[in-house]
Amino acid sequence: MDKIYNDFTINVATANGTGSQSANLIILHSLFEMGVPVSGKNLFPSNISGLPTWFIIRASDRGYQAPGDETNIQIVMNKDTWEKDLASLDPGTIIIYNEDAKLPVDRDDCVSLGMPMTTMARGISPKMARLMANMYYVGGIAHLLGIEEDSIASAVEQQFRGKENAISMNLQAISEARKYASENWGDVSRYSAQSREKSDDTFLIEGNEATALGCIYGGINMLSWYPITPSSSLAESIIKWIPKLREGEDGGSTCAVVQAEDELAAAGMVLGAGWAGGRGMTCTSGPGISLMSEFIGLFYFAEVPGVIWDINRTGPSTGLPTRTQQGDLAMCYEASHGDTQHIVLIPGTVDECFEFGWRAFDYAERFQTLVFGFGDLDLGMNRWNTSGFVYPDQDMDRGKVIRNQEEMDAIPNFGRYRDVDGDGIAYRTLPGSGLAPILYRGTGHDEDGIYSEDPQVYYEAMQRLKRKIDGSRDILPAPVIREEDEGDVGIIFYGSMENSIVEIDDLLEGRGLSVSTCRVRALPYHSEVEQFVERHDRVVVMEINRDGQLYGILRKELPSHLIKKLYSVAYSDGLPPRAREYANRVFEVLEG
Amino acid sequence: MQTGFSRYWRDEDMVKLNVLNLEKSEYKGGKSSLCPGCGHDQISNIIIQAAWENGIKPEGIAKMSGIGCSSKTPAYFLAKSHGFNTVHGRMPSVTTGANMVNKDLSFIAVSGDGDTASIGIGQFIHAIRRNLDMVYIIENNGVYGLTKGQYSATVEKGSKKKKGAPNEQAPIDLCAMAVNLGCTFVARSFSGSKKQLTALLRAAMSHRGMAVIDVISPCVTFANNDESYRSYNYVKTNDEVLHIVDYIAHFSPLSEVEVPEGEFSDISLFDGSTLRLETVSDDHDPRDAVAALRAIHEATQDGRHVTGLLYYDPDQPTATDNLGLTQAPLVGLPEDKLRPSPESLEEVNANFRAR
Numbered sequence: 001m002d003k004i005y006n007d008f009t010i011n012v013a014t015a016n017g018t019g020s021q022s023a024n025l026i027i028l029h030s031l032f033e034m035g036v037p038v039s040g041k042n043l044f045p046s047n048i049s050g051l052p053t054w055f056i057i058r059a060s061d062r063g064y065q066a067p068g069d070e071t072n073i074q075i076v077m078n079k080d081t082w083e084k085d086l087a088s089l090d091p092g093t094i095i096i097y098n099e100d101a102k103l104p105v106d107r108d109d110c111v112s113l114g115m116p117m118t119t120m121a122r123g124i125s126p127k128m129a130r131l132m133a134n135m136y137y138v139g140g141i142a143h144l145l146g147i148e149e150d151s152i153a154s155a156v157e158q159q160f161r162g163k164e165n166a167i168s169m170n171l172q173a174i175s176e177a178r179k180y181a182s183e184n185w186g187d188v189s190r191y192s193a194q195s196r197e198k199s200d201d202t203f204l205i206e207g208n209e210a211t212a213l214g215c216i217y218g219g220i221n222m223l224s225w226y227p228i229t230p231s232s233s234l235a236e237s238i239i240k241w242i243p244k245l246r247e248g249e250d251g252g253s254t255c256a257v258v259q260a261e262d263e264l265a266a267a268g269m270v271l272g273a274g275w276a277g278g279r280g281m282t283c284t285s286g287p288g289i290s291l292m293s294e295f296i297g298l299f300y301f302a303e304v305p306g307v308i309w310d311i312n313r314t315g316p317s318t319g320l321p322t323r324t325q326q327g328d329l330a331m332c333y334e335a336s337h338g339d340t341q342h343i344v345l346i347p348g349t350v351d352e353c354f355e356f357g358w359r360a361f362d363y364a365e366r367f368q369t370l371v372f373g374f375g376d377l378d379l380g381m382n383r384w385n386t387s388g389f390v391y392p393d394q395d396m397d398r399g400k401v402i403r404n405q406e407e408m409d410a411i412p413n414f415g416r417y418r419d420v421d422g423d424g425i426a427y428r429t430l431p432g433s434g435l436a437p438i439l440y441r442g443t444g445h446d447e448d449g450i451y452s453e454d455p456q457v458y459y460e461a462m463q464r465l466k467r468k469i470d471g472s473r474d475i476l477p478a479p480v481i482r483e484e485d486e487g488d489v490g491i492i493f494y495g496s497m498e499n500s501i502v503e504i505d506d507l508l509e510g511r512g513l514s515v516s517t518c519r520v521r522a523l524p525y526h527s528e529v530e531q532f533v534e535r536h537d538r539v540v541v542m543e544i545n546r547d548g549q550l551y552g553i554l555r556k557e558l559p560s561h562l563i564k565k566l567y568s569v570a571y572s573d574g575l576p577p578r579a580r581e582y583a584n585r586v587f588e589v590l591e592g
Numbered sequence: 593m594q595t596g597f598s599r600y601w602r603d604e605d606m607v608k609l610n611v612l613n614l615e616k617s618e619y620k621g622g623k624s625s626l627c628p629g630c631g632h633d634q635i636s637n638i639i640i641q642a643a644w645e646n647g648i649k650p651e652g653i654a655k656m657s658g659i660g661c662s663s664k665t666p667a668y669f670l671a672k673s674h675g676f677n678t679v680h681g682r683m684p685s686v687t688t689g690a691n692m693v694n695k696d697l698s699f700i701a702v703s704g705d706g707d708t709a710s711i712g713i714g715q716f717i718h719a720i721r722r723n724l725d726m727v728y729i730i731e732n733n734g735v736y737g738l739t740k741g742q743y744s745a746t747v748e749k750g751s752k753k754k755k756g757a758p759n760e761q762a763p764i765d766l767c768a769m770a771v772n773l774g775c776t777f778v779a780r781s782f783s784g785s786k787k788q789l790t791a792l793l794r795a796a797m798s799h800r801g802m803a804v805i806d807v808i809s810p811c812v813t814f815a816n817n818d819e820s821y822r823s824y825n826y827v828k829t830n831d832e833v834l835h836i837v838d839y840i841a842h843f844s845p846l847s848e849v850e851v852p853e854g855e856f857s858d859i860s861l862f863d864g865s866t867l868r869l870e871t872v873s874d875d876h877d878p879r880d881a882v883a884a885l886r887a888i889h890e891a892t893q894d895g896r897h898v899t900g901l902l903y904y905d906p907d908q909p910t911a912t913d914n915l916g917l918t919q920a921p922l923v924g925l926p927e928d929k930l931r932p933s934p935e936s937l938e939e940v941n942a943n944f945r946a947r
């Protein structure tokens with residue numbers, strides 16, 4: 001049989017709370033150990049136990065990280081979704097199933113491979129049979145793909161770190177299964193895993209943990225948070241890492257953590273921390289941003305630094321709480337009533353999660369405003385490759401804060417909201433300093449911070465705020481551009497779509513369309529984004545939502561002669577972007 | 593007789609200075625824009641008086657407020673202090689964030705009954721639950737003054753404002769609620785009781801933890817008619833005083849203070865000051881939460897307002913105590929305390945690689 005090496009997609013259908021997550025991570029990590037380029041996606045329900053869960057493992061020498069458009073190996077463990085899981089498969093798919101489920105597998109056009117997983121697991125531990133049964137599909141997969149014993153062993157050790165008993169029981173289960181498979185199934189798989197040179201530097205990490213580390217290296221002073229999927233693990237990672245990394249002289253912590261009563265309070269706490277001169281941050285998802293909106297306007301208008309990470313999930317309302325989307329971009333950019341505009345940082349990789357984690361505080365203090373970090377469930381809660389985080393290459397930027405009388409005397413005609421330097425950014429003093437005390441307020445104020453309803457004063461204050469945020473464009477992270485010489489078509493995209501773009505690009509190329517790509521990494525968008533549009537005849541804006549939110553922002557802000565070049569491919573079904581889905585739509589809109 | 597003050601003559605006037613050698617004018621604010629006679633303005637004056645008498649450095653104070661006529665008042669006192677007039681009902685969270693990064697600030701907050709008992713009731717409760725180190729003054733007039741006189745959630749059943757029907761709904765008693773939540777300092781007073789409110793406010797400023805003072809503060813424009821339970825006339829005739837309160841500052845030796853004739857008890861405050869409670873009729877023990885609740889409920893039944901120090905518990909940790917924070921306020925930390933070293937990041941990376 002001709003083998004296909006390192007190019008396959010495995011889909012594991014289980015119920016959540018059955019211990020399958022450990023088994024899935026062992027498959028993922030053992031492939032990673034072998035140097036196989038691999039990615040994993042957890043499609044889980046909003047529930048603690050018993051509802052269907054799918055885990056998708058994609059191996060690809062070409063580095064494709066999107067969930068594959070088709071499944072090559074399907075593992076069925078969940079009785080509730082059994083029939084549906086089987087029905088959706090293409091002919092030729094390998095099916096691994098638990099015979100103890102006692103359910104039919106009526107797919108003669110597929111390769112069906114059964115194993116009495118629960119019965120075999122009972123032999124090792126009657127009490128743990130339900131959990132252990134999962135290790136038998138790991139063994140089955142290891143046999144089919146030829147995953148090395150060493151890699152399995154190290155993945156198991158990593159999963160059950162320090163728990164010797166668990167390690168040996170699980171290893172025994174996997175090896176029993178491997179033996180069973182080789183005796184009963186034989187060599188039936190076209191798909192095979194092949195070792196690749198693996199850099200010793202690389203490891204897998206969830207975006208949320210990377211962001212958390214970035215925040216800690218960014219000098220976070222206060223974390224307020226209210227639990228919500230998929231952002232909770234960001235806060236929990238900060239809580240986990242702070243004691244290890246951030247001790248003061250006396251061994252006390254240098255970051256206060258408050259579990260707030262709700263998101264309204266979480267945002268208020270960030271505002272208070274920023275006003276007092278600290279680096280405050282909260283993380284949440286769309287529903288939280290909706291609640292925080294009034295405070296967000298106050299950040300903007302009173303000019304208080306702060307950071308909010310929005311780890312997007314599928315809206316509106318409670319939506320699909322455990323599925324992914326880029327549905328909050330427009331909301332973040334213009335959150336709150338009245339004229340507002342906020343800086344939004346959009347990482348597309350775990351390295352950028354780390355980097356924007358610390359940079360967000362610098363931008364917030366520099367521009368004296370609220371900065372959003374914009375992530376999503378896919379990037380935040382799935383594991384991605386990095387070769388290690390890079391230490392900040394700049395000192396902390398604390399912005400224009402007057403710390404003593406001397407500094408105050410050096411500023412001609414000081415006023416809290418007076419644009420002395422012509423960049424729209426005024427100087428501020430901190431409570432407790434005794435310097436130029438003022439009463440911050442969300443009501444209209446003049447350049448000295450005094451209450452005012454004067455039309456001209458209001459108009460000019462709002463113009464200055466616009467100038468200030470506008471001035472951040474070319475200081476914020478520039479887009480990542482991959483340019484093709486002959487390309488008349490450009491694609492603009494952002495965030496976690498980075499993980500699908502290579503494959504989308506190849507699919508387009510395969511059909512004769514060569515495109516340049518531009519990954520926007522911040523709003524307000526960099527001038528290079530405009531130049532990118534200028535250079536191409538047609539530009540497709542591709543994103544994971546229904547209405548084309550970045551497309552809308554570009555249409556509003558680009559010069560009018562560029563607007564007619566724009567096309568929108570906006571698609572969202574809750575799943576991470578599958579390449580073919582988007583590639584097809586690109587052709588559709590271009591062919592019109 | 594209080595010590596701690598000094599005097600000197602300037603031109604024809606005698607000038608009085610506090611322990612910091614500051615004149616009272618150093619604690620004043622801008623000109624009020626509230627309706628003449630509004631109870632809130634009386635409270636502002638008492639805040640100025642109390643802060644001055646206590647000798648608190650104005651620059652060490654942070655003035656906090658929500659939204660309402662009452663929440664505007666930080667503009668009218670303590671002009672040398674920074675402040676934040678935040679959003680409606682959510683001043684406690686802003687105060688919490690500021691307190692987390694700078695626990696050395698003295699937070700003096702003003703709110704209204706709409707601000708606290710309706711839109712902000714959740715944040716109020718949670719600030720109490722955390723024992724946030726602040727003075728929380730509710731300027732309680734039973735109406736939403738700034739939106740032109742709708743009933744608030746604290747107005748008594750049967751009370752009637754100038755226009756419209758009497759209120760039919762049961763009130764939320766913020767002091768009873770605070771006592772139930774274990775608030776560490778709970779008092780009620782009246783904007784017209786200058787002596788009582790000054791003493792209570794000075795004691796609240798000397799307390800470490802959440803000090804709630806619910807101050808009945810008549811709205812002269814919308815609810816100062818006699819049928820309103822929160823009008824000047826009504827409160828004057830229906831004030832049930834728990835005890836006479838006297839504040840003795842830590843800088844005035846207790847031995848030099850005149851001993852009252854009748855029965856009294858002393859309460860020691862965090863900064864070494866004393867609040868002296870002179871018995872009026874029955875003894876009230878402010879350590880007794882049940883007694884506090886009984887006093888509130890009995891007064892309410894009779895359509896009266898009980899005033900004085902209702903409840904006091906000095907022994908509870910504050911919001912920042914339990915967080916294991918470093919001693920110095922976080923805002924003052926240098927970069928090398930905030931950003932871990934390059935080596936530490938190498939270690940983090942190495943640990944991930946070794947997994």
Ligand SMILES: Cc1ncc(C[n+]2csc(CCOP(=O)(O)OP(=O)(O)O)c2C)c(N)n1
Nearest residue numbers: 660661662680704705706707735736737738
């Ligand atoms: C979110 C929000 N909702 C409504 C308002 C309108 N509003 C302003 S003040 C106020 C009530 C204030 O009442 P209270 O706190 O009792 O203060 P008072 O004016 O009586 O001193 C309301 C409802 C607002 N500013 N913000």
Ligand code: SF4
Nearest residue numbers: 627630661737811812
């Ligand atoms: S409306 Fe009432 S509460 Fe507001 S300022 Fe006037 S008297 Fe005071």
Ligand SMILES: [Mg+2]
Nearest residue numbers: 704705733735
């Ligand atoms: Mg009111």
